Amino acid sequence: MSQKPFILIADDDQEDRYLLHTAFEEIGRSNDIYLVENGLQVFSYLETSIEQSVMPSLIVLDLNMPILNGMETLSRLKSHNVYKNIPVIMFTTSVHEVEKAKCLEIGAADFIKKPARFQQTISTARYLHDSAIENRLTASKDC
Numbered sequence: 001m002s003q004k005p006f007i008l009i010a011d012d013d014q015e016d017r018y019l020l021h022t023a024f025e026e027i028g029r030s031n032d033i034y035l036v037e038n039g040l041q042v043f044s045y046l047e048t049s050i051e052q053s054v055m056p057s058l059i060v061l062d063l064n065m066p067i068l069n070g071m072e073t074l075s076r077l078k079s080h081n082v083y084k085n086i087p088v089i090m091f092t093t094s095v096h097e098v099e100k101a102k103c104l105e106i107g108a109a110d111f112i113k114k115p116a117r118f119q120q121t122i123s124t125a126r127y128l129h130d131s132a133i134e135n136r137l138t139a140s141k142d143c
Contacts, residue, residue, distance in 0.1 A: 006054070007033045007132050010042045010073065011062040011091070016114065023118070023125035032129060039068025043076070046083060056086060057136040060128060063092035063099060071103060078107035087135050089128065 011017050017035045024030040034056070036045055042059065049055050059077065061070035068076075070090055077083045087109040090100075100111045109131075115121045 006056045006136075007058045007060060007128055008036070008042065008045060008056040009033055009060040009091075010036045010039060010065060010070070011060075012037050012065040013062070016062070019118065019121050020125065023121040024129070026122050027125050027129065029125070029129050032132065038065045039070070039073030039076070042068075042073055050082060056132075058128065058132040059086055059088045060091050061088060063090055063094070063103070071099070071106070074103060074106050074108055087131070089131065091124075 009017070009020060011020070017037075021030060021033065021035060024033050034045065036042055039061070042061070046055070061073055063070040065073075070092070074088055074090070077086065077088060084107070088107065090103045090108045090111040091114060092099075092111075093114045095111070095113045103111050112124065112127075115124055
């Protein structure tokens with residue numbers, strides 16, 4: 001299994017995906033992420049990852065996505081034997097306390113608001129990357 005931190009990010013907004021990718025480029029970590037557009041694509045990617053034995057160390061989900069939204073995706077991830085231990089961070093434009101509480105109850109590791117400025121997006125990319133490193137280190141100690 002790969003030891004580098006790896007982050008799977010699902011967001012249906014093309015501009016948000018572009019900003020995140022650019023922020024990860026700014027911190028020199030664009031090769032550590034993979035971007036998809038919805039929850040179904042998360043599961044398609046994870047099925048391929050199982051076959052290749054390269055699971056992400058962190059999943060980031062937009063809350064409001066078509067086809068399979070972030071909360072539904074989170075719920076399915078946390079009820080799946082293989083995926084339930086992958087930490088998930090919710091990443092959304094709206095921070096409704098009820099949605100936040102529900103996501104944390106289902107098993108999200110964190111719930112963060114999408115930044116309004118690019119400099120904040122770079123800080124968010126650093127936070128996500130650091131979280132992925134921490135998760136990868138924790139997972140390798142558990143093996």
